[in-house]
Amino acid sequence: MAEPLPTAYLNGSFLPLREARISPLDRGFLFADGAYEVVPVFGGRPFRFGPHFARLARSLAEIRMREPLDLEGWRTICRELIAANGGGDQYLYVQVTRGAEYGRNHAPLPDIEPTVFAYAAPLPRPDAQQLATGAACITAADTRWARCDIKSVALLPNILLRQLAVDAGAAETILLRDGWLMEASASAVHVVVDGEVLTPPNSTRILPSTTRSVVEELMLELGVPHRTTPVAEATLRAADEIWLGAATRDITSVTRLDGQPVGAGVPGPVWQRAHRGFRQLVTRVAGTPW
Secondary structure, eight states, X not given: OOOOOSEEEETTEEEEGGGXXXXXXXXXXXXXXXXXXXEEEETTEETXXXXXXXXXXXXXXXXXXXXXXXXXXXXXXXXXXXXXXXXXXXXXXXXXXXXXXXXXXXXXXXXXXXXXXXXXXXXXXXXXXXXXXXXXXXXXXXXXXXXXXXXXSOXXXXXXXXXXXXXXXXXXXXXXXXXXXXXXSSSEEEEEETTEEEEXXXXXXBOOOHHHHHHHHHHHHHTOOEEEOOOXXXXXXXXXXXXXXXXXXXXXXXXXXXXXXXXXXSOOHHHHHHHHHHXXXXXXXXXXXX
């Protein structure tokens, strides 16, 4: 991955990322007591700014943490951080932890000043070869905790599952629980069966994906049948197409699963329409007021 861009935000100040420091007693460091968001930026404009920060607010509420800023406060930080790092296409990582408490206290939850941190990085873009060939994925049992709907900084289970894909020379690990599709280690998953796009319903086992909502809107706009429904492992393995959706990867076609071709083994026709629609949407909104 490309190195982060040089300017970060920490607790009210913009400063060089390499100079940013937090207390070793910060509860985010000791307990992973915090939540985060990743926001893609196209042409200097955050994509789906409102939904991303609504999800952050929900995650913080679910872990009983007060939100440190209102939407306009987040807007100001994002605008200044994007500008400080040169604008254009990038992504923002925003993290809130409960803050630094003097000591290591499991409970009661302390009412202390939260730590607010954000930085920017170049937005990864797939090259022509990646778009033409698609991605290889593997499957694994979902071993994460029971509240995957919270975008928590406690990502060790996701990291270990993603490493399985790296070990196998694949791009992602698609997660199964009791014979049902959940999501991937860092992506939403959609499957296409007989021209219809199927997506597992949101639950405590699945993170409510902002890219997923974009896919749903695109399918409506393009006239492609779409349904939110439980997806069995057998349906996943027999699907005509499989897609990944994430803030930093748009909509990616999966062309091999556990070493076997998905459909014809090349990006399928429904994905072609969805990807084209997504890029047209991004072009329309890039640089517009937000």
